[in-house]
Amino acid sequence: MSSSSSSRVGLRFFQNFRAAFQSSNNSHSHFRRQGFFRARRFQSTDAGASAHEQQHQSTFQRLWNSPVGIKTVHFWAPVMKWCLVITGISDFARPAEKLSLTQNAALMATGAIWTRWCCIIKPRNLLLAAVNFFLGCVGVVQVSRIFMYRRSLKGTTTTTTTTEEAATDIAIATEAKDVAEGVASKVESVVKTS
Incomplete structure (x- = not known):
């Protein structure tokens, strides 16, 4: 807004204010007749609109003029924050060993707080509360998956390691035996032909 247009707004406000007080009838009804209180340009919402006018507004107009409506942040x-929830839900398909505990704990705490x-805040924003609730739920599910995975690793670490090592040793020994038998047969065939 340029300085000339802001000075015009101030000038109009001052002129309306002076005209209201210079008239012979200084009662509040005079202000209402002149439209003094309705002519204020600095209101962000329709606080001056009567309940009757609000009842006749369409759903879109009520949504547009709401303090948490479409024209506000x-x-x-919250609409953009749903991307975090959708991303967290898509991580349900990832294995638990590839999930970050700190990231999901932060999502859980953020959602709860x-x-x-x-x-509590004014205006009360239930759309933002809903997205944060679901963000917290996604964090709780992911943190639970991580803890269950880590607990399963602690219980099976010693038995799994020895079983896997034994299976690997057997596979290596069998492969080495096959290679040795193949080399021995080739040496015998070379010795017989010479």
Whole structure:
């Protein structure tokens, strides 16, 4: 906004204010007749609109004029945050050993803290509370998967390691035996032909 247009707004406000007080009838009804209180340009919401006017608004108009409506950041921030929830849900298909405990713990804590905060702040933003609740749920599921995976590793570490090592040793010995028999047969065939 340029300085000339802001000075015009200030000038209009001052002129309306002076005209209202210079008239002979200084009662509040005079202000209402002149439209003084309705002419304020600095209101961000329709706080001056009557309940009757709000009832006749369409659903789109109520959504548009709401303090958490489409034209505010209070609507678009939760819409964009759903991408985090969808990404977390897509990570359900990943193996637990490839998940980050710190990242998912942060998502869980963020979801829990901001869900509570969204119900306290003004304007109360239930759309943001919903997305944070689901973000916390995704974090809880992923952290649970990580802990269950790590617990299963602790219980089977010694038996799995020895079983896997024994199977690997047997496979190597069998392969070495086959290679040795193949080399021995080739040496015998070379010795017989010479």
